[in-house]
Amino acid sequence: MPDLFDNPANIPPDSKARPLADRLRPVTLDQVIGQDKALGPDGPLGAMLASGQLASLVLWGPPGVGKTTIARLLADQTDMHFIQISAIFTGVPDLRKVFEQAKLRRQNGRGTLLFVDEIHRFNKSQQDSFLPHMEDGTITLVGATTENPSFELNAALLSRAQVIVLERLTLAALERLAQHAEQELARPLPLTGPAREALLEMADGDGRALLNLIEQVMGWKVTGKLDPDALGQRLMRRAAQYDKGGDAHYNLISALHKSVRGSDPDAALYWFARMIDGGEDPRYLARRLARMAVEDIGLADPQAQAVCLEAWQCYERLGSPEGDLALAQAVIYLALAPKSNAGYVAWKGALALARKTGSTVPPKHILNAPTKLMQDQGYGEGYAYDHDAEDGFSGQDYFPEGVKRPVLYQPAERGFERELSKRVAWFAKLRAKRGQ
Template sequence: MSDLFAAAGLEKDAPRPLADRMRPKNLSEVVGQDHLLGPEGALTRLLRANSLGSLIFWGPPGTGKTTVARLLAHETTYVFVQLSAIFSGVADLKKAFEAARARRLAGQGTLLFVDEIHRFNRAQQDSFLPYVEDGSVILIGATTENPSFELNAALLSRARVMTFKSLDEEAIRKLLARAENVEGKPLPVDADAREALIAMADGDGRAALTLAEELWRAAEPGETFDRRKLAEVVQRRAPIYDKAQEGHYNLISALHKCVRGSDPDAALYYFARMLDAGEDPLFLARRIVRMAVEDIGLADPQALVVANAAKDAYDFLGSPEGELALAQAVVYVATAPKSNANYNAYKAAQRLAKEHGSLMPPKIILNAPTKLMQREGYGEGYQYDHDAPDAFSGQNYWPESLGRKKLYRPVERGFEREIGKRLEYWERLRRERGDAS
């Protein structure tokens, strides 16, 4: 399209977004991806060795995936062809593949860039394979989603994944400085507002330049925005977060591990991040209950009570007051003593049940409602624990062929320390009464 504008002599008059005007002309101008494009970066090494193969560019929006793909074609002799999985179908793919194969026969390579490649279905992704294998195309697919989940294993095995990182604050600062040079004027913000603007970009270079452009449009001559005015002029960009995709799982994983690691401050941070991004508070409430039973268990039995109470409080109060109850539960479970002893015991019991099938319990703990069962010895010899010394008979309740097993091993933390003492006491009584089998 830009070539058509140029041919008509209209390109200079056509309005172009700042982000488009500032698109890097060579790889050295790309910011924030030194691990790929620095002197010893992964892509730099491939270009230096002249061994560019099919690649998957994986990373958040605005990190330079499309730009780098274009520039790679300029660094080589390949013809650059771009498709978008959003707008392209089977016919477009077939046309691109046939043209690429014709170029290959003429001695010309094709670099086929497919944006949002994860949006192609499995069959469409498979259609790339023969053309990648015979060298008709060097495929570069760009995706914001985890390739492990969204791309066919066969396609992934034929391409190397290059991970693009969110731009850090220094990279965003460089972009804004370049924008000021391009526009020939400083951003109409004070130092504090500039830092707020960098944070608003959320690691997205395109968003940073778009926000800067909005500021220049909004500012009166000589006007300088502070942080408060900045927030009024530029509506804060929504966090990058899809509740059905990887961002969702990354943050809930982070929250859970912070609780398990007894860091209430980090746990609250990720909890707030998820709420800020629009997560369902009841989903978070369910996960807090899970943390209480999986990572705390009987080290603090109150954790489950608190987690359930927080869920009930949210149901009763609604938003936004109810979120405070959930935040209180987050702090409680993060600061509670930790134990996965019950979790491990349950898993071990599941394995034992599956491995040994339908073993008969010992007859002493079976009821005998019929005379036949009484004659067979059901219930014979059972000792009623309340009548035994210390209210503990110490009888063996395990199937005879299995023998006694130890599944639950309480930790020396919190309330489980007391449980451990009880178990040791009962074990001693069993030994004394001759039934430690």
């Protein structure tokens, strides 16, 4: 496979004044690193280009994985005029000009690839403005977003564009990029093996960030090779990608919840730490932990709710970082607690039954009769006082007339619910015995 970086001598003399990331920008699609799933022969973009038909696209992926580069190279490969705009700085008048110019270009026989960076920042009406120009072929839209398109883009726009998922770069892909940088700069990184690994990890899957870090390292005057400690003193680790209102927020809280549900305290602590370190509001996490206790543990361990509420209260008194430990301990407790969603399932079943049966009234025998008229209507007639009954259980039916008695709560054979299961079975036996 031909590679731009195999022959640094062909780079123009003035290129050394340009940033390293710009100098190493691929000039053909087969030079893009780390996106083989999308660009390979069996990938969606590879297949699209092989057919000679480029449809409108939404490139979804984290920063520094090649969204802008891929869009530009798609325009080159399909011989379309490339226009790049940013949703942050572009308004409706600017869009009108872009569309008018694209129409003129189309009349002259050339298509326009319109690349919209941060497309999710356009509002609904702005997103809608693309639709007629996409439909009549005036533009081929390529949008780039770091946010989940399902949440941030209009359904109408998504129906006219194929979503291509670009992945954060693996350590192997970052290593290839580092090797290209060393070829371009004609010298190796002054790092030991462990320090080199630490540098790749600092980039956190962002190729552009890695090249910027390499450019800093190559600018140092050092003798010998730096170890990880020396590297860490000179470079700050790149902040983890975490947007408290974006896709990472929902992905990480899902990972935390499922790790707790899966009884893995180590994984649960890891995801909890990722969110805390990313700047998540600990109060939000406290609320979610309480929800996990109710939804996934329930009566299998009634103490779980109390642990969460006490940890929440402790955090409110201590604040961060001391209060974070109380929440972390609640995470451990929840992960190791016996699990049951029987209460959750029963509640959903009760809601469904309540909505289905509408306005049916309670049976008269369990209605109070404070007036004579109500007594004459049969209110309270035949009510059996449970404390007077054998075993303190009358076994009467408390559902509305015409509603067949359902079984909503089916406790699990785990934790405290094992005891509740015995009680449910005992009452069912008494009810059957008394013909109820």
